[in-house]
Amino acid sequence: MDHLIAPGIWQIDTELGGWHELNSVFLIEGARPCLVETGPQKDFEKVLAGLAARGLGADDLAYVVLTHIHLDHGGAVGEIAAHFPRAEVICHPKGVRHLADPARLVAAAGQVYGPNLDALYGTMTAVDPSQLRAAEDMESLDLGAGRQVTLVYSPGHAKHHIAVLDDATGVLLVGDAVGVKVPGGGPLRPAMPPDDFELALALGSLHRFAKLKPTQVVLTHFGPAGDPQEALEEAEATMSRWCRVAEQAYLEEPSIEHIERALLERVYDPATEPDRQPVVDALNGVTSNAAGMYGWLNRRHAAGDFGTGPQAAPEQPR
Template identity: 55%
Template sequence: MQTIAPGIRQLDTLIGGWSGVTAGFLIDGPQPALVETGARSSADTVVAALEAAGVGRADLRWLVLTHIHLDHAGAVGDLARAFPEATVVVHERGARHLADPTRLIDSAALVYGPLLDGLYGRMLPVAEDRLVAAADGHRIDLGGGRHLRLVDSPGHAKHHHAVLDEHTGTLLVGDAAGVRLPEMRHLRPAAPPPDFDLEQATASLHRFVELRPERVVLTHYGEVGEPEAVLREAEAILHQWVAVAEAVTARHAAAGVEEIAAALADAFLDPDEDLPDAVREKVETLNGVHSNAAGIARYLQRRARPQAS
């Protein structure tokens, strides 16, 4: 575990056996919290990391999710069983999917295909009396004067909160500012189907800037640079990626996801970045160009619909 701010330790969930892809965050306090659970396939790793950090089975008080995508929330049912005193805090739009993950798993099966069982694993339900369905501004009390504040931040997903540690000004942004693994020079947007929405995503980034955080931390993966510059970069790349997709559909209205993905790869996969194949594989699996193409295509279709009628 790596201390990234006073009282905040970052742990590596080692999804798929890969390091430096998906983080969790242990926030100290009399009633400590874990933000992000990782995928279900990471549950044993996360339990062991918390135990090694001295968090006993009865000690952990909060399990906080940025959103319910399976790489962030898949282990929540296992961790709720492992830490019986922990209450799960999730966006109000995601809560019912934790109580009954059937639909969540069905839609994940469509998006992930064989990776669902091969990489992510499914999700155990969480008992309703262990769940808090939280709205924007919800504060989680860790005791000793420490609070986490949830910041509604749709765009990547409609059930997304960033988590602000008020004590240190650390903003855990989940996937709302994109992805940058330690080996990567550039941020990559995280614009998957079905929810990706450019206007919502940029509005969320503006909210983050207004919070004036001391540091911005991605779940994939870790702290990134000067906060305001990073958040502006995240907005700029979103506009750039959407613009490339728009140009494809402007040339050819019936352009499909494959054509958009090819154009995005041409425009943004930096041949000079010289990423090792293993890193490329991690990025493409986690946040592939194809997934972003599908999310942006769906967004463009949705945006066009009112004008079409």
């Protein structure tokens, strides 16, 4: 069910994999409406129907902003751009060339998602470069009638992540930068996938969000996260804790499997409703988090950065 989360901001459920309340896109209404996220290619028709239900015809959409270019967020961008030819497609500068030529992105996604790629997401088709533009940090988009949104660089989950602040309501759409919390799926979990998760950047983005004093922090997976400052603090605490456990496990045995075992034993809370566990796992499984942190730890190890950085674990052997 599509849902009005604040005046003029609709959350549209993409029904990824046939599951409700897992993945979404957002429509910010105005004379020049803005779509944030496109959902995966497989869910294009659902998103289109959601936009049509809000009265949006093919000439009406002014902006499409991707928080980042992972396939659950931007997989349908080629179809959306073609259907809404007047819309400007905006993402972080590091993402633009992949939207113009998604072959490498799709190949990398195949390695991360495996068979889920075809079953759940589909792939990505190219956007015509004339429709593409790189976001600037803290740039404003004019939605008409005095409404503006601000694009906020927020790396960590991925290097090329941005969040979208609706200036009129103070609602902050945070993509995956704060984590994932789906109804029935248990507590707020960090989303730390391969290939470029970086803890220090992710924490910096959470601090940046806190300074914006949002009235709501809204997750793509899935919806408003409760009291915004509490949600940001919880995200920082959980992310830091998971990374400490992963670092300790990495020092015992540097493998994804061992990190995953350690997370499950030491910090992982299962879904509160057992039938929602596969839903959580489809998008933000413990294996994906273990692999993301393994890559981060490998990079730190290669840089000789162990035990010296601000994120060094107190319980870490010296």
